[in-house]
Amino acid sequence: MAKTEILTGNYAVAYAAKLSRVQVISAYPITPQTSIVEKLDEFVESGELNAKYVRVESEHSAMAACIGAAATGARAFTATSSHGLMYMSELVWWAGLGKFPLVMAVVCRALAPPWSIWSEHNDVLAHRDSGWIIFFAEDNQEVLDLIIQSYRICEDERVLQPVMVALDAFILSHTSMPVSIPEQSDIDEYLPTPGSRRKPFILDPDDPLTHGNLTYPEYFMEIRYEIEKSMNSARRVIIEAGRRYGEITGRYYDSLVEDYRCGDADIVLVNVGSSCGDAKEAVDLLRDEGYKVGLLKLRTVRPFPFEDLRRICSGKRYIGVFDRNYSFGYGGILHCEVSSALSGIKVPIQGFIGGLGGRDITLDDYVWVFKILVDMADRGVEPKPPIWVGLRGVV
Amino acid sequence: MGGFKGGGLNMSISIRSLTLNEYLLPGNASCPGCPASIGLRMLGKALEGRYVLVIPACCSTIIEGPYPKSSYGVPVLNIAFAASPSAAAGIKAGFEVLGKGDIHVVVWAGDGGTADIGMASLSGAAERNDDIIYICYDNEAYMNTGIQRSSATPYAAWTTTTITGKSEHKKNLPMIMAAHKIPYVATASVAYPLDFVVKVRKAASIRGMKYIHLHSPCPTGWRFPSDKTVEVGRLAVQTGLWPLYEIDHGVFKLSDICKPLLDKRNRKPIEEYIKIQGRFSRISKEQLAELERYVESLWNEIALMIEKSKMSEGGC
Numbered sequence A: 001m002a003k004t005e006i007l008t009g010n011y012a013v014a015y016a017a018k019l020s021r022v023q024v025i026s027a028y029p030i031t032p033q034t035s036i037v038e039k040l041d042e043f044v045e046s047g048e049l050n051a052k053y054v055r056v057e058s059e060h061s062a063m064a065a066c067i068g069a070a071a072t073g074a075r076a077f078t079a080t081s082s083h084g085l086m087y088m089s090e091l092v093w094w095a096g097l098g099k100f101p102l103v104m105a106v107v108c109r110a111l112a113p114p115w116s117i118w119s120e121h122n123d124v125l126a127h128r129d130s131g132w133i134i135f136f137a138e139d140n141q142e143v144l145d146l147i148i149q150s151y152r153i154c155e156d157e158r159v160l161q162p163v164m165v166a167l168d169a170f171i172l173s174h175t176s177m178p179v180s181i182p183e184q185s186d187i188d189e190y191l192p193t194p195g196s197r198r199k200p201f202i203l204d205p206d207d208p209l210t211h212g213n214l215t216y217p218e219y220f221m222e223i224r225y226e227i228e229k230s231m232n233s234a235r236r237v238i239i240e241a242g243r244r245y246g247e248i249t250g251r252y253y254d255s256l257v258e259d260y261r262c263g264d265a266d267i268v269l270v271n272v273g274s275s276c277g278d279a280k281e282a283v284d285l286l287r288d289e290g291y292k293v294g295l296l297k298l299r300t301v302r303p304f305p306f307e308d309l310r311r312i313c314s315g316k317r318y319i320g321v322f323d324r325n326y327s328f329g330y331g332g333i334l335h336c337e338v339s340s341a342l343s344g345i346k347v348p349i350q351g352f353i354g355g356l357g358g359r360d361i362t363l364d365d366y367v368w369v370f371k372i373l374v375d376m377a378d379r380g381v382e383p384k385p386p387i388w389v390g391l392r393g394v395v
Numbered sequence B: 001m002g003g004f005k006g007g008g009l010n011m012s013i014s015i016r017s018l019t020l021n022e023y024l025l026p027g028n029a030s031c032p033g034c035p036a037s038i039g040l041r042m043l044g045k046a047l048e049g050r051y052v053l054v055i056p057a058c059c060s061t062i063i064e065g066p067y068p069k070s071s072y073g074v075p076v077l078n079i080a081f082a083a084s085p086s087a088a089a090g091i092k093a094g095f096e097v098l099g100k101g102d103i104h105v106v107v108w109a110g111d112g113g114t115a116d117i118g119m120a121s122l123s124g125a126a127e128r129n130d131d132i133i134y135i136c137y138d139n140e141a142y143m144n145t146g147i148q149r150s151s152a153t154p155y156a157a158w159t160t161t162t163i164t165g166k167s168e169h170k171k172n173l174p175m176i177m178a179a180h181k182i183p184y185v186a187t188a189s190v191a192y193p194l195d196f197v198v199k200v201r202k203a204a205s206i207r208g209m210k211y212i213h214l215h216s217p218c219p220t221g222w223r224f225p226s227d228k229t230v231e232v233g234r235l236a237v238q239t240g241l242w243p244l245y246e247i248d249h250g251v252f253k254l255s256d257i258c259k260p261l262l263d264k265r266n267r268k269p270i271e272e273y274i275k276i277q278g279r280f281s282r283i284s285k286e287q288l289a290e291l292e293r294y295v296e297s298l299w300n301e302i303a304l305m306i307e308k309s310k311m312s313e314g315g316c
């Protein structure tokens, strides 16, 4: 029987890694990820989890160690945040481009300067092109469920790419919520036997293979295309893994998006991460007042859910995209991606920027955002440059 | 395949006892007279194929040849420039959990990857005493990128970023590693391949972090004819510039080849080493004198370490 415990997002990560029977852990502490590495250390040292813990001197080394472990076929895990992810970046790309199946939790935190330990999504989104599957979690239950599913997805022979699960700093990482923890035996049955993976390759002196050597242009593009094929297959594998997970736990994750009351909506807001909860509340509130609004939560940013987005957004009066990140000189990163995904579909798209550096995004903020979209739709006005929500001194 | 027999201390081996199997394959992309290829070949014969290689960016990523072929007869993980020690630690951890802990994990890295960009990662692996063999083949510059200085480039040597000669001395990597108190540190030279093989085998018989610093005279970067690699390597040792020793569980041991050099009269003049290399062609008298002082202080330190080790062994 599954049991419910009150867990922070970070502990949900650690419990999920333990349930997944990870075999090699290598990580380096950074606020607000630290309690993940501490909890895992406790699991390993108490003997509850039979894994090797490589206590490295940096995140660059943490990912290198995970890559090395994955190259033997072992199940590897790490977690980081913000500056840790940026310091690790060279190896994050190495893992993605080299097709190393492993899983990493990233507690999203703003980059400095100025120093901040609070949430922002630029750290993760700076790695959206690195060949990683990227999930954003809305709550701690999703955190736990996604980490477990990630091992099934990354080790699937149709995928064999690393997976990142993003959770918001503090809002999830340090907030306690009830989390249902599945039975170990169910997860043992759900996931492949740890260490049984042979693809895409393993280091074996009896069958020597050189991974990653110099590649001339005549072969290079095909190697890149393999990754794209994996990403495309991942769309289906993610849905299959989420459906099977539902059969075991009753919690189904059988879509790359969550469609919250979008069906008959005129106005749809696209969003990721923890603040989707508030956005849903705003939808309910406004629905009661007669506004036909809905929320479209992207569960994956890579692979990007083109089809769902186009299906759900076509025929709407106005689309909003809420970004907890910024690309200076352009606007919100997801706004950019959603706009390109919806090209050819005649629908105006307005960007909103908010929650940077952990600034609260409240229920009222979302009500305000939806009302702006309704007003723009009613007046038939063209989208404006991204609107910064809650910016002091600006109306 | 089976591991090599032996593994005892003070092994003396003959070239005939080495396997005829080759783990560096013909047709590889090294320059003529390449020291790295001598080292890689001897490494293969020392461990007889029961190992995996971790290689950061360096000449040896070129020597391995382009995809879809490889000139290495053992599994290779290529990894980012600064990341080889930690990648090796991860491989070892993976092998151990999978019950394959008997496979040796060998980092094969250049002096730049070791002494410069990979230093933090190397120090981390040493402090953790990860069970890996780390070999730095030291050609005393960044050769892959076209002969730029590294912190292992010797004093007065020309490189493309020290065109009037380097003004600092070579970083003493083996001693930095010894300061980490790892179980085994050794220096070696491609000019003494059997000594290198013995040291690799000794490293393989020890659990924990092993560091071997392999002096590797590079005809392309040092500007000498490609048939003189061994000669230049021997002169480095015979002039006292590159002493061969081991630090086995803290005990310093001068290699037999170098024992006579404790007496400075047995050392060849540094000029003999300098004059056959284009990289020193513009060395001044003062610079030469400075190099002589450097050798002197190196050997004074060695004498002290021998004394210290004698004391710690019980004063015999």
Ligand SMILES: Cc1ncc(C[n+]2csc(CCOP(=O)(O)OP(=O)(O)O)c2C)c(N)n1
Residues within 6 Å of the ligand: B057, B058, B059, B060, B081, B082, B109, B110, B111, B112, B113, B114, B139, B140, B141, B142, B143, B144, B145, B150
């Ligand atoms: C992060 C990073 N910076 C720079 C480089 C470029 N680079 C590749 S090999 C190399 C020098 C390697 O020197 P060394 O380690 O001494 O090996 P060698 O080429 O001499 O064998 C440099 C600077 C790189 N690959 N990665």
Ligand code: SF4
Residues within 6 Å of the ligand: B029, B030, B031, B032, B033, B034, B035, B036, B037, B059, B063, B139, B143, B144, B218, B219, B220, B221
């Ligand atoms: S530059 Fe020197 S070390 Fe590099 S391949 Fe050529 S000879 Fe070997």
Ligand SMILES: [Mg+2]
Residues within 6 Å of the ligand: B110, B111, B112, B137, B138, B139, B140, B141, B142, B143, B150
């Ligand atoms: Mg070099």
